[in-house]
Amino acid sequence: MRPFTYTRATDVNSAVQEITRHEKAKFVAGGTNLLDLMKIDVMAPQHLVDITRIALKTIEETADGGLRLGALVTNNDTAYHEQVEKRYPLLSHAILAGATGQLRNMATDGGNLLQRTRCYYFYDTQTPCNKREPGSGCSAIKGYNRDLAILGTSEHCIATHPSDMCVALAALEASINVTGPNGDRVIPIADFHRLPGDTPHIDTNLQEDEIITSIDLPAKGFAEHYTYLKLRDRASYAFAIISVAAALDMDGDTIKEARIALGGVAHKPWRKPAAEAMLQGQQATRENFQKVAEAYLEGAKGYGDNDFKIELAKRAIVRALEQAFNKEGAA
């Protein structure tokens, strides 16, 4: 770990001031990802602004009937919050599918949005990686890529975004409230994370001097027909090979609205509203689900070891929609 300086912010404004004032500065909250990366020299901020004492730790109703999650609420406190469990069980299940109890006790909702990829090469400073060191090349494309992306990749990077929580947020169409030197703004979750393109070192559209203050969940929570299906190599403490957040709004057997977000397949939670729309007004049948699954994976590209993920993702979408329809939650 390289030496760094450290200050503590007590409110949002002072946090923004601190981050602006220091060169190569980062916020630190739970630190479950950042500190690990600093120890192995993958990230080397010169200054850390500790934001853990800022009052962003509550979950509150919003004026339009939704729920606002403070950026510093821990993942576990969110998942087990009565309102979240009742009205947004999809989010609760997705959070609990991630990491371990110990990590979720430390990790915050704001931090979860900013998790770095778990690509093997990103974690090994002795190997080329465009995300870690722009221009050095991508070891994964021709190397070992079993866990890596099949959608939205570029010739520079095939990393995936690792979060489970964000996949549910994408399906729920959450929005992210941020504050920067120029004031507040709202970033819809769909625009929050980026595709790698030729700047894979930039994960999100959050600016370096902006702080996440909260996450807004819209009123509609799909609490009846939802599922979070996570396929992984072991039952806990493993990132998704494929995950699917599926939510249905039903009128009898007819689908009024469908939401599908995929994890483990791209540099961001993957949604395709045009494909979701194919289900609108349709019956909840396996055939219809298969059509959507095909449409979702259109344009997917495998890199050898991860070719299987294309077929697996389709099957997972079908299964997730069936489970959502059958009210099987996180089976």
Add this chain to the structure above:
Amino acid sequence: MKTDQIGKERNRVDGKAKVTGEAKYAAEFDAEKLAYGVVVSSGIAKGKIKRIDTSKALALDGVLQVFTHENRPGYMWLDKNYKDDDAPPGSPFRPLYDSEVQFSMQPIALVVAETFELARYAAMLVEVEYEEAEHDTDFESNLEQAYEPKEYKATEPPKPRGDVDQALAEASARIEETYTHPAEHHNPMEMHASTAVWEGDGKLTVYDKIQGVQNSQQYIASAFGMSKDEVRVISPFVGGAFGSGLRPQYQLFLAVLAARELQRSVRVVMTRQQMFSFGHRPKTLQRFKLGADTGGKLQALQQEVYGETSKFEDYSEDVVLWPGVLYPCDNTKLTHKLVALDVYTPLDMRAPGGTTGIYALECAIDELAYKAGIDPLEFRKKNYSEKDQNEDKPFSSKELRECYRQGADKFGWAKRRMEPRSMKEGHQLIGWGFAQGAWEANQAEASAKAVLSKEGKLTVSSATADIGTGTYTVMTQIAAEALGLPLEDVTFKLGDSDLPKAPLEGGSKTVATVGSAVKKACEQVQEKLLKLAQQQPDSPLAEAKLEEVDFSEGKISLKRDASKSVQLQDLLEQSDNGSLEGEVSTKPSDESKEYARYAHSAVFAEVKVDEDLGTVKVTRLVTAVAGGRIVNPKTARSQILGGMVWGMGVALHEHTVMDNNLGRFINHDLDKYHVPVNADVQEMEVIFVEEKDEVVNPLGVKGLGEIGVVGVAPAIANAIFHATGKRVRELPITMDKLL
């Protein structure tokens, strides 16, 4: 036989120390003015270090030295100076020896500083320029260059018998299949660490993570040209090792080097990533050809093994031993060739050779049973071996049939339907699989010392290790049993090179080996006690021989008349000798060598496989073990349970991935290298069948560290076939292979 301790469930005597943190591990021993070393690892797999610039690291205040091949002190250079008790034939790796890089993550510098944090930072500032050479890490593409080593580290493959080709041609059922087992790393919870304490006058006390302190002592003395009196190695607790601590690792060498050069105490701890930089279970490919006659009797067995090794040592393990132990067959051909790659030398890992060989053998047998249309368990019964064909010796004991019976009953095997894909529950395909296993029940030479104090406290010692297996506990039980003392009055000491000589703790032989020495040392004390008793006026034991008395509940009493007894405490108080001692060396009896000595297991597995998604859950595992006399059913059960979880990892999770472009193991941390977690483990049952063995060793025990592992992966693989109808012959069996 009457016992107070042996065969009784006992808590670990060191349990409290471990859960309270009182138990100290190698990296936790402090010393005055302790300095901290951090290892810099090579980024390339093969080539030369052209330039190594340590100036930026050295410029930091508090950095004491950076050791590299350029400034290392002159020390011993011959291969023999670097040999250790577990070294395979060849030329051992010599840290910082020259500019040559022989494998990826090779240690190329040691940064020593006043604090750990500083040393770690300074290590980031060491600049290295390489002259890269083309590396060769691709196992498959080097199969054609495989060779038979001049000398096998393990047993030489048994000689061929009969005519395999003809027997295959005449067989009514036959299979010919290839199985691969990936490279795996041990990953004990505790990282390798050494704290070398500078005692002045060139003397060192080293706290080392090792499975045998005298191996480290010998290695250091030899590599640094020191006398054994100058180096004492201590290792009271080991946080898991699984074979990774059989050979002294480079952190030991580097800590000692730095301590000697700086004349102060130095600690070196590997990072989790560096735990992937030395020794692994070798990648292994096995081609099996099997043939059976119309009655389902095995007539032909060919096993052709290719195992990975390094370019500097010929590592091999007992992969081809198992057919001769488990199946009678008159026509066999067993070969074991090595594929040398630019990697560090593989290293024994829990059930080396057995995990690999029994996995493939038991899957192949299952395939043959299906070809012959015979229930897999029935097929084993038809092909039950009554002797070890490798050495043509009878078994000292073998209650494997009883394992079949009790295991099958518990599991409900009789209700199994033969046909694959015949059981289903929703989307879940259910499969039941069987496999059997065996592991050596060896005894080696060892010494032990027993001292009974005037206060009635017994201290027994031997320089063995407890790698989490329960050595402290069972040795305490064996000693307490011998002298009829409560456990609280007995202390067992281990992990100190000053103690009586003991071999490496490995190969499931410690209870047999050290336990026999402990028993005999205590018997010497028994003799002395009896003599003292007989010296008493009007001794009730005056004429008694040792075999006619019992040592129990603090008394010596006549077996035929318990009313005639003497209190130990009275004897000790009256004795003017102070304490009573016994010190012995034991070795296996000549009689035991006339027999093949093995523990056996029968493993039954139930899996549920998602028909669309390929995810596997192991819902039930039953292991029945014939492991001789069980000293402590509680710790024994833990051993087997741990082995079963390990076997699940072999079947479904563990795999160190070699990136051949980089010549580097790439999933080198516990996020990316998977072992099972609690949530993977569901119902598990352990059965110990009764097995009497009066030949195997004086205690009648067989080791349990490895028998719990070997049959589990094939039982799971066979269950997956039964569930899905699909044979996956490449471990681990992950969802992509089942789509």
